[in-house]
Amino acid sequence: MRTLELWTDSFHEGEWFMHNIKKLCGASSCHYIHNFIPSYTVELDPANNIEMIVYGSYKSWENIPSKINTLLEMGKPDIILYERESDEIILAIEETAAVPTGNQALQRCERIFGSAYLKIPFIYLLPEYGLHKDGNVRRASIWPTLLGLKLSLQFQVPSISLLYSDIDNPEDYSKGTGLDMLFQYTYYLIKQHLGVMDKSEYQKLTALTTDIITEMCAFVISQFDKIIRFFPDLLRFKKKAFAILLAHRILDKESKDVDITIDKFLLWPLTKDRGIPAEFKDVSLGAINNNDFLLAIDDCVRKNKGYVLSQGVGTRPQSKKDISGWFKIQSAFSKQLNLPYKKPSADLKKTDKGNYHITTSKNITYLIDALEDIDNAYAAAFPQHGLSLNKLLINTAALPVFLYICNSLKPRRMFGDPFTGQFAAFANIFCYSGTYRKIRNAIIYLPYQSAGCFYDKDKKLTRNKGTAIYSLLADIVICNDGYVVSFQDKGKLYGKENTL
DNA sequence: GTACGACTTAAGGCACCGGC
DNA sequence: GCCGGTGCCTTAAGTCGTAC
Known part of the structure; x- marks a missing residue:
């Protein structure tokens, strides 16, 4: 049985992750190592059981893997999924309920960059709509989504942002597609990492990745003019072909790109x-x-x-x-x-x-x-x-x-x-x-x-x-x-x- | 043109934590 | 206990659309 480690800022985030990922799996059980470290055995599919150990509060542990330490130097994601046997980080997750006001919307972007730079898949889950202290609703910023799309293209690694809530239910996890997509995507990434993904599941992963990118592009198109006066690459963002190309580039790293315009993605022109x-x-x-x-x-x-x-x-x-x-x-x-x-x-x-x-x-x-x-x-x-x-x-x-x-x-x-x-x-x-x-x-x-x-x-x-x-x-x-x-x-x- | 208020921006507050 | 780093969140004040 393969063992995955869940490194988190607090046990609470680890429990939240396990609660949601279990729903996509078969039977599961939990015991506590040394009476306090939660260890779950989860039936990923009928042929594969995995063990998942939850380490809360990063700094409390002495055996923190060096790859995790390197990632943490560029900002602290809420959850890092790691396998010691292969010494590989499978995924980093940032999750927030923060209302997107001003530069606060950008404050987690160094984590998004750091993960992609180290070729680590990253998922950012944030509310599309948040309730401001003044009682009015604010809609999310485009910058984290733009950054994710660009990093996915540059580093051929998924860097995705997923939105939850809607305008009538700000900050509500149960509305919107974000939460479901986060755990569906995570489930596929685990299977892909373990090498237990069959062909039909790979097709589903490809379709899901394409859907996510399509939604990210659609969000930018619907929101950019509230934030900036000028957007340089609108046509590309409207094309389904781009979402398909980017999904392919992320998932099949061996593939040779045929689209030579990739280098010109989101290019901010000169005034002259x-x-x-x-x-x-x-x-x-x-x-x-x-x-x-x-x-x-x-x-x-x-x-x-x-x-x-x-x-x-x-x-x-x-x-x-x-x-x-x-x-x-x-x-x-x-x-x-x-x-x-x-x-x-x-x-x-x-x-x-x-x-x-x-x-x-x-x-x-x-x-x-x-x-x-x-x-x-x-x-x-x-x-x-x-x-x-x-x-x-x-x-x-x-x-x-x-x-x-x-x-x-x-x-x-x-x-x-x-x-x-x-x-x-x-x-x-x-x-x-x-x-x-x-x-x-x-x-x-x-x-x-x-x-x-x-x-x-x-x-x-x-x-x-x-x-x-x-x-x-x-x-x-x-x-x-x-x-x-x-x-x-x-x-x-x-x-x-x-x-x- | 100006008054209003919804909305945006950009800065620090503050809680937490670890080292001394 | 204090001090400094980190990261989530608050908030002063400007912007800008709209109504008159």
Whole structure:
């Protein structure tokens, strides 16, 4: 009898998984190892029994397999299904009831990316409709679904998002197709992994995969215009042939693709190639708090050298007391590296309620046609360093740029949720082609974060979820006062001192 | 044009946990 | 006990459509 291990954040999630997967199987029984570790024997089909052991709370165990540890470095999925005998992760699952508001909808995307990057199948189960605290219903974001489709194509591994609930029953598991599809798909993946899948079941798996992709595409088509002003690949998303092709690519890794347009999947064009459509004309530019670098980037957009995608912008003001405390800690981080810390030259703008805006640029995502324009803006705003971004990024200097801004002031906050997930989603979607060919530079700008936040007391790059993701997806990070951490150069710090 | 309110965004709060 | 990292969730304030 083969034994599978269920690694979860809590026993509760393990029990939830077993409760649902058992429904698709024959007889089952449960006993407890050492009186507390649940071990199920499940009749997968009349010819195959399997044992499933539930390990709750990842960090409580000493024998955690190294493959699971590697996956956890890029974010913690709720459930990981693993077989020790073959040392293979069969599947990772993320399950949430969170209402999709703002960047929260993107906060789990680094897990989606991490799994696909490690060629591990991933299923994300989330509500299509959620009840917001204001009493109104919100519909899910398109970004996790877009990311899943792109990753499935790039890494030839299932990365799917499944939706539950409906508009009249927000957050209700029993509505919609998501929950049923999750466990049906899981059941097939287990059988496929164990090599006990017959031909008719493989056909059913193919049909199910095609259905899931069709639903993911349909969801994006019905929802994109609520979230972005422009969507680049609509025709493909409407074609059933694409769902069939992608299902085939995911399930039959030996197959040679015949569709040479895969590389152009979801390609975000240059302004100079497509011009500025009318819907971009009224886009909101400008800064709340003055920032020379970002004002120059806004100018690029005004001159048709790039565009922004956000629809509506947000600001999250903070109290004066918190702000001054965080500035002190940021300064201390800079001091550790003997760097200056530069506060904004003018006072932060005050809100009606007496808080202060920390927002610089109102948009946090820019797609800029040429690195040269970013380089010019950088050189004008931070002349003291004498740095050329064109030279720093010499291997990718010909590529356009995705610029991500995080105005977070609280030290090291940007390494955690929701920022890491948001960056991971955008960096993959904007900066890599359908065959995972790099097509844009990914540049992060953190106006308030000291470069010192990136290093420990021994001046080594800190190891956390943020730096793990940046190492894979970011080219450079521009920190406070223009100091640059280069992830093309293993986290080396650049500035006028040219130190680390 | 402006007032309103439904809706979106972007930031930290906070609970939990592990190391010291 | 405190402190820092992580991850789920809350919320200040801006946006934008609509009605007058």
